[in-house]
Amino acid sequence: MEPAIIVIALVCGFICNRLGLPSLLGYLAAGFVLYSLGMADTHLPLLQQLADLGVLLLLFAIGLKLDIRSLAKAQVWGGASAHVLLSVTLFVPFLKVLGWLGLSQLQALDTWQLLLLSFALSFSSTVFAVKTLEEKGEMASLYGQIAIGVLIMQDVFAVIFLTVSKGEFPSYWALALLALPLLRPLFSMALDKVGRGDVLVLFGLAMALVFGAALFEMVGLKPDLGALIMGIMLANHKRASELAKSLFELKELLLVAFFLTVGLNGLPSLQDFSLALLLLLLLPVKMAMFFVLFTRFSLRARTGLLAALSLTNFSEFGLIVAAVASFKGWLPAQFVVVLAIALSISFLIAAPLNTHSERIYQTWQSFWHRFQKSHLSVVDQPINLGSPRFLILGMGRIGSGAYDELVTRYGNCVVGIDHKPDIIDLHREQGRNVILGDAVDTDFWHKIDPSAGIEMVLLAMPHHQGNLFALGQLNHSAYKGQVSAIVQFEEEVEELKELGVAAVYNVFEAAGAGFAEQIAYELMPEPQTQYSTDGKNNPL
Structure with missing residues (x-):
């Protein structure tokens, strides 16, 4: 790998860190710098592979910390489902209006294509939310668990779309994966016996990348889903936390590649950049919808607000959906670049919002409490x-x-x-x-x-x-x-x-x-x- 990539990423990450900003914003900036230096063609494929590994390890780590019962909460499955439907319902008219106002990229799209674009914009970033929650030490908080649950539901929606977009259903062998829980005692026994240090790291990699991602991909399912499910299967093991910690540094390093690839997707034209900026007007709408939905599901105003702020961004999965739609000819290729820019800037906006989320809540506490129901959910009383x-x-x-x-x-x-x-x-x-x-x-x-x-x-x-x-x-x-x-x-x-x-x-x-x-x-x-x-x- 070109040494300049490491140096530029380090410098940009260091500057952001010294300014009190999340280092991931520096890696995004580094990606744009690398693209400007003409490094995209030669290094993007390798970085993309590393980024994919980072996302797989991230989902595996989420699974290790996930209580599967949390997905059954109405705030999670109900909030995620209602938000997607509301997003598509509201975003399509917004995009149509932008087209009527003269944005040529949108004028050429029909209603089906606008639905696809709105669907991609409805997702929030799993990578960003998890990184932010980990840096704040609030992965175990109620609002953090609800945000992660919603993100997992969104990932499931994305997996369904990507599966359907292939034009073929998973292999009949996919039904054999229903027997995976029967192997849970065997996996748990292996985790009991495996040592520490490098052996434990290799065990985690095997579980996430081989028994999870590779196995699911062999039967026509998304590897991301396999990594997540394999993590969930080990979540209640007494060494689950130790396993997650052993993979932490490797996962963080690989996720640097993910943020670099976002910037390496290309610099937009002035027209594309203008559209990306206009798409950012949807972020307050996304946040407001999440907040109102969470409070309607009887969560406290604080819980609803902090969870909503964690989800106020665009998503790497939305970018993947747009890329697949572009490959199939359903969306023009330029929208991948537009969404990449919108995704990057949404991280820039979301980072300070989440850093100061408690202050935002305290400053306008009386306003947020207007939306809080008198009878609160049992989990948030x-x-x-x-x-x-x-x-x-x-x-x-x-x-x-x-x-x-x-x-x-x-x-x-x-x-x-x-x-x-x-x-x-x-x-x-x-x-x-x-x-x-x-x-x-x-x-x-x-x-x-x-x-x-x-x-x-x-x-x-x-x-x-x-x-x-x-x-x-x-x-x-x-x-x-x-x-x-x-x-x-x-x-x-x-x-x-x-x-x-x-x-x-x-x-x-x-x-x-x-x-x-x-x-x-x-x-x-x-x-x-x-x-x-x-x-x-x-x-x-």
Whole structure:
């Protein structure tokens, strides 16, 4: 590969990073620079192959983190389906008006071609949304999960279109893929046995590219769908997160090639550039439709807005749809370049919108709340903690042991939080007061009030980064009580103490009861009274 490609991509990415912009915008700019230098013909094919691999690994990583039940939510399948229909309904008249106003590219299109173009414009970028959510650390948030779910539904729509566009149905052997779930125990066993480092990376590549993409392509289905489904099959494995992390750097590097290829598709004529700019007028319409649909499905205004902003862009899949339509002769070839430019500029617009999404919500909060329904969906209702003295984030072995010890010492004034429904059910069967919530989800912190009478928060989540995130949220809230946390490694102790954690406990020293004992002796006075089971400070 030409060294200039690496240098130009590095310089452009570095400049954007220093300006506080997402580095992907620099890679887009690098693509246009490379095209201007005449590198498209010689290097586009190789970069396109690398970009395709990046997209496959991205979809595999999404599958690893996806709860398949989230696709069954009405906000996801209903929102995605309604948005596509509304987009086509509204975009076709808009494009017709532009044609009547004198845009020659659109004047020559008939209604069928306008429908195709509108369909391509209705998609949002999976690559951009995932990159943005990962950079913000909000992949696990409710709005992030809803946005990803909608994108996956859109990808399914694109796969259906691409399959139909071939003029042939998948092979009869595609029915054999229905037996893939039967192989799930075998894949899980292999993941249990495979080591770490390069072997784990190769295992991930084999699952995504061979058993996923290549297998699906052999039977006439889109390889992207295969990579996604293979990720979903491993999503509940205990090492799924470790596997995703092992592929992270490789996936990020390959996605650089994706953004370079967008710019390498060509520079438009003045007329094409003008049309691309006019197509950007559809972005506020897309955002408004998503926001209204999400709030109609009983999501909070904040959830609906942040999810809508994540989807306010044009899509690489829309570009693929246009390219296939152009190859079939259904759309003029110039529209691929027009959509590539519109896609690139939509990323430039969407990046700051998503960076400042919380500020956008807070600044016009009263306006957004006009659209919020009085009765909210179960998944997005405020969380009522009651009046506990202790809040435990993470109800695994350590958190459970600490819960029981604190209840023994101070009475029933403890509330536990965990993000796994099956764990919640188990704790409730055993009589513990445990609430469903995800402490690494920013939405969770907007649904609770940790300052209301809580004296201590125990960070008992198994991952250090999760505890750090929760600590950051506490430090930015009105909470004034004490915080204690668990660690697995000594080097994590000082980091937590510098951030204000009063007591840090090594999980390998003892069980959860030891955690609670340390809290009792180091931070809390011995109880002078035994507290009643209603959580109030009344002597029995």
